[in-house]
């Protein structure tokens with residue numbers, strides 16, 4: 344199930360670890376396998392004997408998401424969700440998740456108590472926890488309706504003000520496919536977004552083996568598309584081809600699978616830091632649940648991303664009117680006052696996905712950030 348650079352402790356060594364070490368190992372593994380935008384894993388984890396800290400790592404690259412960007416906060420929310428679920432499964436009492444303690448803008452802190460009265464070591468099968476099976480599937484999905492009960496099941500999930508809603512009716516799916524196309528058309532003309540995507544791409548097996556970034560083996564690439572992707576990695580080249588409308592072609596390709604359905608899940612929540620963290624928790628909870636039910640999931644962040652960029656001023660002047668129109672159209676399709684955090688394409692898989700990798704435990708469980 345899990346591949347890539349995951350560090351597996353030899354069984355005998357695991358038996359020699361103290362109960363606390365074993366529990367912390369489970370929590371760190373749960374944290375490490377969380378989802379992040381472009382699989383950039385902008386974090387390190389530090390256990391100091393009483394507190395598990397999640398530290399933001401700023402790679403300093405132009406275009407990278409910062410500590411307060413909703414993309415980072417969604418990913419942090421996903422870590423909180425994974426750690427919380429694993430703590431429950433291992434009898435470790437997570438009695439506090441302090442997000443960004445006062446005076447510290449980079450750390451999210453979990454305080455854990457290993458319950459002395461609990462049976463002790465984590466169950467031998469903790470690695471089969473559903474959180475490790477959550478994954479992205481970017482391939483086309485089967486033309487098969489989703490189960491009716493999923494609508495109610497997803498609507499019942501909540502975290503703070505975050506909610507998710509499953510859309511299966513054709514007009515709604517087409518409406519959102521149109522918004523994804525518009526968001527994507529803006530994205531392919533955005534220099535910063537293009538540079539960030541380029542920095543995350545892993546085109547070869549050797550590059551993917553580094554354990555972070557977007558392994559192109561996980562993409563759905565029709566014949567010729569990989570060469571096209573390579574060719575357009577340079578922003579000046581992309582900008583030049585955009586003059587003859589390349590961004591429109593890319594945006595149509597990106598929206599095409601959304602248009603084919605069968606369903607979409609919208610994750611919404613309150614605006615602001617806590618709202619984004621809650622949405623990230625709920626996103627991962629719903630996603631894990633969907634994968635557990637045998638459904639495939641692909642996030643499309645492009646619509647919320649362009650709207651957030653409009654707010655932080657990173658949409659180029661000439662595209663602002665279009666981004667504003669996207670914001671209005673997306674707002675009109677949402678409950679009043681809700682902030683859109685994610686659009687998920689959901690369906691029955693035709694084929695299993697190639698799984699993304701992760702940085703190793705020793706790389707992310709750093710003694711110092």
Ligand SMILES: Cc1cc2nc3c(=O)[nH]c(=O)nc-3n(C[C@H](O)[C@H](O)[C@H](O)COP(=O)(O)O)c2cc1C
Pocket residue numbers: 376377378379380381382413414415417418421477478479480481556557641642643644645698699
């Ligand atoms: C905030 C956020 C934004 C994401 N945006 C996209 C997206 O627009 N398109 C996509 O295919 N995957 C997207 N993903 C999925 C990540 O690329 C994926 O989770 C990561 O590569 C790890 O792979 P896994 O989900 O299979 O574990 C996003 C994930 C997060 C947390």
